[in-house]
Amino acid sequence: MANREGMVRKTDATERMTHWILAGSFLFALFTGLGMMFHHWSIIPTILGGYYAVKWMHIFSGVVFSISLIAVIIMWWVDAGKFVEGDGKWILQAGGYLWDVKDMPPSGKFNAGQKIFFWFVVVFGILLVITGLIMISVLSFPVVVARWAYMLHAMSVFVLASFLMLHIYLGTIGNPGTLQAMLYGWVTREWAQFHCPRWLEEHDKKINAEQE
Amino acid sequence: MAEYIKLIDTTKCTGCRACQVACKQWNGLPAETTHFTGSYQNPLDLSYNTWTLIRFDEIDVDGNIKWLMRHDACMHCEWPACVKACPSPGALVKTPEGAVVHNPKYCIGCKACMIACPFDVPRYSPEKDEIAKCTLCYDRITNGEKPACVTVCPTGCLDFGPKDEMTEKARARAEEVGGYIYPNNPKYETHVLYVLPGGVDMKAYSHLNPDPKMPATVLWWKNLFKPFTLLGMGGVAGLAALHYLIKGPHEVEEKPSKGGDADGE
Numbered sequence: 057m058a059n060r061e062g063m064v065r066k067t068d069a070t071e072r073m074t075h076w077i078l079a080g081s082f083l084f085a086l087f088t089g090l091g092m093m094f095h096h097w098s099i100i101p102t103i104l105g106g107y108y109a110v111k112w113m114h115i116f117s118g119v120v121f122s123i124s125l126i127a128v129i130i131m132w133w134v135d136a137g138k139f140v141e142g143d144g145k146w147i148l149q150a151g152g153y154l155w156d157v158k159d160m161p162p163s164g165k166f167n168a169g170q171k172i173f174f175w176f177v178v179v180f181g182i183l184l185v186i187t188g189l190i191m192i193s194v195l196s197f198p199v200v201v202a203r204w205a206y207m208l209h210a211m212s213v214f215v216l217a218s219f220l221m222l223h224i225y226l227g228t229i230g231n232p233g234t235l236q237a238m239l240y241g242w243v244t245r246e247w248a249q250f251h252c253p254r255w256l257e258e259h260d261k262k263i264n265a266e267q268e
Numbered sequence: 269m270a271e272y273i274k275l276i277d278t279t280k281c282t283g284c285r286a287c288q289v290a291c292k293q294w295n296g297l298p299a300e301t302t303h304f305t306g307s308y309q310n311p312l313d314l315s316y317n318t319w320t321l322i323r324f325d326e327i328d329v330d331g332n333i334k335w336l337m338r339h340d341a342c343m344h345c346e347w348p349a350c351v352k353a354c355p356s357p358g359a360l361v362k363t364p365e366g367a368v369v370h371n372p373k374y375c376i377g378c379k380a381c382m383i384a385c386p387f388d389v390p391r392y393s394p395e396k397d398e399i400a401k402c403t404l405c406y407d408r409i410t411n412g413e414k415p416a417c418v419t420v421c422p423t424g425c426l427d428f429g430p431k432d433e434m435t436e437k438a439r440a441r442a443e444e445v446g447g448y449i450y451p452n453n454p455k456y457e458t459h460v461l462y463v464l465p466g467g468v469d470m471k472a473y474s475h476l477n478p479d480p481k482m483p484a485t486v487l488w489w490k491n492l493f494k495p496f497t498l499l500g501m502g503g504v505a506g507l508a509a510l511h512y513l514i515k516g517p518h519e520v521e522e523k524p525s526k527g528g529d530a531d532g533e
Contacts, residue, residue, distance in 0.1 A: 092355035093494055107356040108376045153511070153518060194379050195392065202383040203485035206353070210493035218500030225508035231518045250520040 064248050064259060066165075066237040074127045075238055081120035086217055088114040093210075115192060122185045129178055135165040136174035143168035153230075162253040169226070176219050180212040187212070271366045272409060273434035274418065276339050277463045279445050280425035283308065283322050283337040287417035287426060291320045291341075294405060294416035314340070316393035319402040320417055327472045338473055339417070339426060342389045342402035343451070344368045344459035349482050350381035350390060352490050366431070366459035367404035375399055386456070386480045404459065431459075438463055456481045 067075075088110045091100030101110045129137075142161030146168035149157045166174070190197055190205035197205070228235050233247040248256040292299065297317040302310050308324040320341035327334050348368045354360040359374035360381055370381075370390070377397035382390045390399040405415035409428070413419070418428040427434065438449050438461045450462040450470075458480075464470070470478050 090497070093497075095357045098357060107359075107374070111355075111376045111378055154515070191378075194383055199383060199388070203483050206380065206383060207485040207489040207493070210489045210497070214493045214497045214500050217497055218504045221501050221504040222508060225505070225512070229512060229517055230508065233520055244520070247520050 060242050062245055063242040064245055064256065065241050066243045066248065066252075067241045069241070071131060072238055072241060074124055074131055077120065078124040078128050081117045081124060082216070082220075085114055085117040085121055086213065088117065089213060115188075118185070118188045121181070122188075125177070125181045125185065132166070132174060136171050137178075139168065139171060140164065143171065147172070153226075163251065163255070164258075165252055165255040167252065173219060173223055176215065180216045183208055184212045184216070271364070271431040272404075272428060272459060273366065273431050274344070274404065274415060274460045275427040275429075275434045275438050275463070276460065277425050277427070277438075277441055278336070278338050279441075279447060279463060279465050280423045281322070281337040281339060282423055282425075283324060283335065284422060285322050286420040286422060287339055288318070288321050290416040290420040291402070292318070294408070295319060295403075308335075314389065314391050314401075316391045316396070316400045318391075319400065323474055325472055325474050327468065336468065336473055338462070338476070340475060341417070341460070342368060342404070343387050343480070344402075344404050345386075346457035346459065347482060349384040349386055349486050352482070353380040353384035353486055355380060363406060365404075365406070365409055367406045367409065369403045369406045370399060370401055372396070372398050372400070384483060384486045386477055386483060388475065388477075434461065450476075451480045453479070453481060 087100055088104065091097050091104075091110055092107065092114070101107045104110050104113060142163070145161045146163065149160065151167060151169045152160050187205040187209040190202060191209065194202045194205070226234070227238065231251070233244060234251070237243050245256070248259075291297070297319065300311050300315065300317060302312070304310075305312065307326070311318055311321060314321060320339065323336075323338045323340050325336040325338075327336060344367050345362075346366070348360070348362055351360045351362050351368060355378055356374050356376045358371055359376065360368065360370050362368050375398035377392065377399070379390075379392055379399065381399060382388075382392060390401045392399050405413070405417075408415060414428040415426075418426040427437065429437075441447075441463045442449050445463070446466040447463050448466065450464050451458055464473075470476060
């Protein structure tokens with residue numbers, strides 16, 4: 057593994073690729089879905105080759121989303137799925153984003169806010185997949201189930217698309233030096249010490265152990 | 269353009285099925301091979317190629333069999349749930365005449381209309397991957413003709429005319445036979461009205477929704493979560509921008525660097 061002066065590697069290539077396949081398929085499904093939902097946005101289906109094509113693109117991107125969602129859940133289950141001591145305090149202090157906090161509990165690879173986002177993606181992502189599968193074969197289900205599927209699909213999009221905007225802000229301009237963790241994986245040691253000191257500590261221990 | 273209503277006076281229906289045949293003929297719909305199932309119901313249900321049919325129900329009246337015969341087709345809702353649910357512009361259209369018309373050219377076969385419809389009317393063809401249903405003979409009524417089914421009805425069970433005239437006729441006939449008008453929901457009007465006889469439980473009619481209305485899930489889907497998706501995305505993005513302007517980005521606190529990665533030292 058190549059090394060960079062003053063940097064640590066936050067994510068490996070598998071994590072980054074899985075993340076972007078999930079993100080890309082969600083965004084594509086989101087825009088094809090919005091294109092079908094808002095008739096004023098017919099520009100989207102027009103560019104993509106019409107509403108019939110968009111229906112199948114939406115279904116296909118949903119399949120990609122489903123598979124990458126499962127991969128993300130398995131991949132980050134330990135790091136992002138499990139809340140640990142200190143996460144509660146992190147949440148009560150709003151991560152230090154809204155007012156000045158002196159004693160932030162040290163975060164691991166993911167902080168409590170990222171874990172909340174992870175769980176939103178898990179719960180509403182799975183809801184999207186299940187309701188989407190129902191909608192593909194909608195006539196095989198009782199009409200009550202089918203009607204709820206359409207409604208819950210839209211509700212899940214509302215929740216995830218809204219949360220996504222916060223995710224994008226905090227992953228880019230809201231936290232300078234963060235985006236590169238998901239682009240090429242390397243962050244500065246200062247960044248890691250500030251954002252995820254517990255992870256940096258474990259990371260250094262692991263690297264030292266490998267050297268001995 | 270005048271609004272029209274198709275009036276179905278079930279007290280005059282003899283179950284001759286001329287309306288079924290006329291519908292097939294005018295709309296060029298092929299016949300279906302059917303089998304006897306112990307009932308006069310034939311075909312068993314609406315389909316992609318059967319846009320109207322007579323529903324036969326048998327009820328027990330003082331030990332005798334009594335037939336209930338009901339001409340069933342699209343109800344042409346004033347605020348159609350199918351149009352609200354349809355994702356493809358032009359695939360389902362509510363016309364000024366009151367007819368709700370599907371256009372196969374724009375239908376993408378998503379079946380959302382079938383789920384939304386409170387009367388279970390649109391039917392899907394897997395081969396064509398599109399839906400079809402009664403159009404109130406839109407091509408006829410916009411040319412001064414009555415729908416094909418109405419034209420051939422021999423007993424006067426089916427009638428078609430301006431909204432006010434038909435509403436008044438339905439009211440008078442319901443009073444005359446001691447029956448009632450269906451649907452009777454001022455919040456969910458239709459351009460098809462029934463006169464149903466009194467003394468018969470509405471539940472005895474198969475495939476008749478006793479309380480037709482816009483499904484609540486469709487309202488939540490289209491009136492709530494649809495706009496909320498944009499409001500949510502825009503709102504959160506706006507709050508993020510405010511946070512950036514007021515509080516500023518979460519800069520990493522400057523600390524003396526420990527040098528490179530541990531394995532590089």
